[in-house]
Amino acid sequence: MDVLTRPAEEFGNDETLEHLWAAKAMEHSDIYFNVLCSVDTRLLRLTPHDDLIYTHFRQDFPDLNVAYIKENEIKNNHNKAKWRAYCEKFKNIIEDYSFGTLMRADTKGDYSEQNTILVPRVQFYAIEIARNREGLNNDVKKRFKCQSKANLEAQEHKTAVAV
Template identity: 50%
Template sequence: SILQEPADKFGNDPSVEMMWAVKAYEHAETYFNILISVDPTKLKLCKLDNELYSKFRGKFKDLKIDKIVENDIKSEEAKQQWREFCEEFNSQVADWNMATLLRLDSSLDVSEHNTIIVPRTQFLAIEIARNREGLNSDLRTKYSPKRIKDSNNEPTEK
């Protein structure tokens, strides 16, 4: 797929940026639909859940993850810490650095105002922690699964 090609091959090609945005949104919607369909405390996101959680809470023990303040993960100091954390898993987490949408407020749905773009490893670490710490557990009582459109703009049940 074109999304597997090196980024420097494209520069700032708007069509490639749009494909990444669509893929990130589809992932966010699919993940949210899973969260509201099963007990998130029992959900396993990848084979490294235990290690990601342990290292995340070891390195970011005071980070509030129920309602993330963007500056807490996007400041220069935080970005450096996250870069080091994510790079630890670069050979173990598939698409470890892929742009992924993360909900800022764990009690709310995916929306333009409630998401930021983070590397896949950062998304996994925070969402594994939210699941294990029960922060995603009330979502099933507030939301029901949505029909979303795939990249061909066809409705799919996710």
């Protein structure tokens, strides 16, 4: 029997799994932010299904301002139900469609504790595809000198050793 098909209640909170998920989510956000720094985001494709994701997103959420996402607006009871219905459309299309993914609330900021929201993967795709197509992510490379956290830590270490 496949262990992943067993009821979640049997497992409790496994701290190791939580750390692994957090590490994977952080790695994804680091990679994505570096991609934003290196390309014209209006041409960036996140999935083979970007057109479908974007079309359904703007049909279901035509007035959502994606430049700045207020967590309480997308997670209130009314919008949570709308987002759940939206996400379910992609259940059999997007791999790991409901996997928790880190998203920047404000396109003018980077990934920081104050500017990061946890959302399902397809919600991340919908908002980020809209941001890219609508030109809202193109200023990232102008505002930030992007590089991986590992490189930043290595540079900080060299600076600390030199001092």
